[in-house]
Amino acid sequence: xxxxxxxxxxxxxxxxxxxxxxxxxxxxxxxxxxxxxxxxxxxxxxxxxxxxxxxxxxxxxxxxxxxxxxxxxxxxxxxxxxxxxxxxxxxxxxxxxxxxxxxxxxxxxxxxxxxxxxxxxxxxxxxxxxxxxxxxxxxxxxxxxxxxxxxxxxxxxxxxxxxxxxxxxxxxxxxxxxxxxxxxxxxxxxxxxxxxxxxxxxxxxxxxxxxxxxxxxxxxxxxxxxxxxxxxxxxxxxxxxxxxxxxxxxxxxxxxxxxxxxxxxxxxxxxxxxxxx
Numbered sequence: 001x002x003x004x005x006x007x008x009x010x011x012x013x014x015x016x017x018x019x020x021x022x023x024x025x026x027x028x029x030x031x032x033x034x035x036x037x038x039x040x041x042x043x044x045x046x047x048x049x050x051x052x053x054x055x056x057x058x059x060x061x062x063x064x065x066x067x068x069x070x071x072x073x074x075x076x077x078x079x080x081x082x083x084x085x086x087x088x089x090x091x092x093x094x095x096x097x098x099x100x101x102x103x104x105x106x107x108x109x110x111x112x113x114x115x116x117x118x119x120x121x122x123x124x125x126x127x128x129x130x131x132x133x134x135x136x137x138x139x140x141x142x143x144x145x146x147x148x149x150x151x152x153x154x155x156x157x158x159x160x161x162x163x164x165x166x167x168x169x170x171x172x173x174x175x176x177x178x179x180x181x182x183x184x185x186x187x188x189x190x191x192x193x194x195x196x197x198x199x200x201x202x203x204x205x206x207x208x209x210x211x212x213x214x215x216x217x218x219x220x221x222x223x224x225x226x227x228x229x230x231x232x233x234x235x236x237x238x239x240x241x242x243x244x245x246x247x248x249x250x251x252x253x254x255x256x257x258x259x260x261x262x263x264x265x266x267x268x269x270x271x272x273x274x275x276x277x
Contacts, residue, residue, distance in 0.1 A: 013152060016233045020144050020156035022206035024163040026102060026136035029109055029199040031167025033133055036196055037068050037126075039175025046189035050119055070126045098143040098213040105139060106204040108132030113196045136203075146213040147233055167199065218250045226250065 010017060040046050041064050047053040052060055093101040112129025140160050148156045174195050182188040211233075217226035227238045227247050236243060 009152075013149070013234065015235055016148055016152060016156065019147055019210050019233065020159050022203075022210050023102065023140045023143050024159035025199060025203040025206055026106060026140045027160045027163035028167040028170070029106075029113075029196065029203060030133045030137055031164035031169075032171045032196050032199055033109070033113070033129055033167075034164075035168035035171035036175070036192060039172060039179070040189050040192055041067070043175075043179060043189045045184050045186060049186055049189070050122075067122065067126065070123050070130065093139055093142070094216065094219065097216050098139060098146065099207060099210060102136060102139050102143060103204055103207050105132040105135035106200050106207070108135065110197055110200040110204075113193065113200060132200075143213055146215040147211075147229065149234060170199075171196070214247075215250055215254065218247070218254045223247060223251075 044053070050063075052063055055063065096104075109129050109132030112125045112127070112132060114125060141157055144157050144160070145153055171192070174192050178188050178191050182191060211229040212225065214226040214229045217223070217229065224238075227243055230243045230246055231238045231240065234242075
């Protein structure tokens with residue numbers, strides 16, 4: 001596929017790419033929160049405020065490890081490996097919807113990213129923000145995979161990892177900018193904490209106008225809305241044969257308890273229509 005063909009494909013499926021990029025914004029604050037503490041821990045102003053500079057080298061190493069670890073504890077990555085929290089999270093999203101669950105994860109992240117005034121608050125906010133980060137790391141992929149046409153699904157789910165790396169890069173430059181441009185003061189380390197609110201707010205604002213997952217809508221027997229989502233993604237009419245055939249396929253998949261989460265959306269007719277438009 002040439003460059004012109006790629007641009008034509010992006011234009012043809014601009015709704016799909018907009019949806020994927022909106023959901024992937026959640027992965028930006030995932031990467032941002034992951035890379036944030038590494039830079040802040042090196043700031044002398046942060047070390048002085050929390051008394052870290054008065055600790056022994058061993059105690060400093062413990063503090064640095066703990067303050068990074070608590071965010072991972074909120075994410076429940078270890079538990080996810082045995083599929084406990086993952087099943088709980090998917091059950092929650094099955095009840096309330098993928099979109100609302102994603103927006104809730106952004107709200108949780110914003111609350112957890114609020115200004116830090118004491119060590120206990122720092123630990124609590126890191127754990128709380130980690131819950132939102134853990135939610136979005138699972139739900140963003142699920143939501144995108146359920147909404148995307150098959151032939152661009154891999155590309156669009158790849159936005160999630162790409163956005164994660166973008167978030168890490170941005171957190172590095174924000175930390176670096178604070179260290180050289182803000183004088184030694186509490187604001188020097190508070191500013192990076194405040195800046196991490198930006199991707200969380202953008203994520204929520206971008207997700208609000210996006211449609212709900214067609215898979216979830218079918219599970220709720222809201223078939224007209226599911227058809228509108230399918231039509232919106234590929235910019236066609238709701239009564240198009242490809243949309244109707246895809247809707248019937250999703251109904252069949254939804255009735256199967258053994259269906260894989262990444263096989264929830266798309267059909268040959270639907271994707272043929274996507275490729276031929």
